[in-house]
Amino acid sequence: xxxxxxxxxxxxxxxxxxxxxxxxxxxxxxxxxxxxxxxxxxxxxxxxxxxxxxxxxxxxxxxxxxxxxxxxxxxxxxxxxxxxxxxxxxxxxxxxxxxxxxxxxxxxxxxxxxxxxxxxxxxxxxxxxxxxxxxxxxxxxxxxxxxxxxxxxxxxxxxxxxxxxxxxxxxxxxxxxxxxxxxxxxxxxxxxxxxxxxxxxxxxx
Amino acid sequence: xxxxxxxxxxxxxxxxxxxxxxxxxxxxxxxxxxxxxxxxxxxxxxxxxxxxxxxxxxxxxxxxxxxxxxxxxxxxxxxxxxxxxxxxxxxxxxxxxxxxxxxxxxxxxxxxxxxxxxxxxxxxxxxxxxxxxxxxxxxxxxxxxxxxxxxxxxxxxx
Numbered sequence: 001x002x003x004x005x006x007x008x009x010x011x012x013x014x015x016x017x018x019x020x021x022x023x024x025x026x027x028x029x030x031x032x033x034x035x036x037x038x039x040x041x042x043x044x045x046x047x048x049x050x051x052x053x054x055x056x057x058x059x060x061x062x063x064x065x066x067x068x069x070x071x072x073x074x075x076x077x078x079x080x081x082x083x084x085x086x087x088x089x090x091x092x093x094x095x096x097x098x099x100x101x102x103x104x105x106x107x108x109x110x111x112x113x114x115x116x117x118x119x120x121x122x123x124x125x126x127x128x129x130x131x132x133x134x135x136x137x138x139x140x141x142x143x144x145x146x147x148x149x150x151x152x153x154x155x156x157x158x159x160x161x162x163x164x165x166x167x168x169x170x171x172x173x174x175x176x177x178x179x180x181x182x183x184x185x186x187x188x189x190x191x192x193x194x195x196x197x198x199x200x201x202x203x204x205x
Numbered sequence: 206x207x208x209x210x211x212x213x214x215x216x217x218x219x220x221x222x223x224x225x226x227x228x229x230x231x232x233x234x235x236x237x238x239x240x241x242x243x244x245x246x247x248x249x250x251x252x253x254x255x256x257x258x259x260x261x262x263x264x265x266x267x268x269x270x271x272x273x274x275x276x277x278x279x280x281x282x283x284x285x286x287x288x289x290x291x292x293x294x295x296x297x298x299x300x301x302x303x304x305x306x307x308x309x310x311x312x313x314x315x316x317x318x319x320x321x322x323x324x325x326x327x328x329x330x331x332x333x334x335x336x337x338x339x340x341x342x343x344x345x346x347x348x349x350x351x352x353x354x355x356x357x358x359x360x361x362x363x
Contacts, residue, residue, distance in 0.1 A: 004210075026357040029250075032349055033267070033333060035258040035293060035303065039345035067345050108341040109261055 040064050041107040043071075049117030050077035065107055072103045077117050084118035248275040248283050250322070252354040253331060258293075258305075261340050264332050267307065270320055270354060271328035282361040283322045285329075285354055287314050293348035303343045307352070308332045323361060 044062045045052050052059040053074045065071060075083055075097065086094045086102055089111040096102060102113075253268030270285050277283065287307065295301035307314035309329045320329045 026355050029252045029354045029356065030351045031253045031267075031354070032255040032351050033258060033293060033305070034255070034347065034349035035260065035335075036347050037260060037303075037340075037343045037345050106341075 037067070039067055041067050042110040043104075043107070044110075044112045046112065046114040047075070047117075049081045050075060050083070050115060052076070052113065052115065059113075068106045068108065070104060070106055072101055073113065075100050075102060075115050077120070080120050081117040082120045083115060085116040087112070087114040087116070244276065246275075246277050246281065246358060248277060248325075248358070249273040250283060250285060250354075250356050252285075252356075253352075256333065258333055258335065261337070262335065263337060264308075264334050267331040267333050269328045269330050272322035272325055275322070275325045277323070277358075280361045282359055284357045284359045285320045285322070286357075287318055288316075288353040288355060289350060291315075291350075293350045295344065296347040296349065298344070298346070301344050301346065301348075303335060303339050303348050305333055305335045305339070305350075308334055321359075321361070 042062050042064055045059045054071055077083055085092060086097050251271045251273055256267055258265045272283055291306060292302040292304050309331055
């Protein structure tokens, strides 16, 4: 019985190589495409000549926000400055700024909020106190109060006109020349008085 | 019994190998003998590898479908078709998708697309296009999709 089984096996072994292997008519291969959408977006704030707040918190440098969130920022120019241009992601959105507030669209990617300021076009208030560094070279006539408004330098990028509001506007209260004039007059009168006294003493001697 | 088994084994071996020699005696004249052989078609096709699309990329190179080597029969070709739903599916929320398209040059790859290759070296470059609107509308998360390349040996006239 064993031998018969061995024989049959041998017969089968010879039959097997004769079978033709038929390849499948269609072969399939797969490739995976993947991507990741971040949960956060960054906004970089550029504001030279003022500051930007959200809910009373200063926005400075780069801040992180939830993707697809909407934010309202308060743009507050420094004294003597006003908003010239607002760029969000490089796009001019100045017309969308209402009363100093700008509301972003839903955030979908990293953005930059850049505010460009210009000198305010309002008349300059008279200054009663003298400046800390009086300019003595100016003639006395300049000590009178000037009512001419400071002309705004329109379309000047913020980066080239850093905020210096106090030095730009406070040139109207200079009284140094008048003081010098009074001192000179007092000195002259005193000198004359001393001379007169000296003459009288000589006469009495 | 042993002899019988041996005979049976020999008979089986001869049958199994299928080699049969027929010797025929002809009284005269000529007889043609046909020699036949068969060369099986062979070919190698490469398809794009797994690809990661950078966030916000509008067009990303996917790679090429290329007939690297081929020994095809006359009037035969290698056909490659693509199956996909053309949506990147969010790993968590299966309703959140990012639609994309595959481009072969300027042609859009869809259900009707079929690249036919006749000669080794022929290829089709593929790109993955995602619109900015699709990126903007996408919720945060990981997305993926599998593109299936169906490779078939077909008549060249197809």
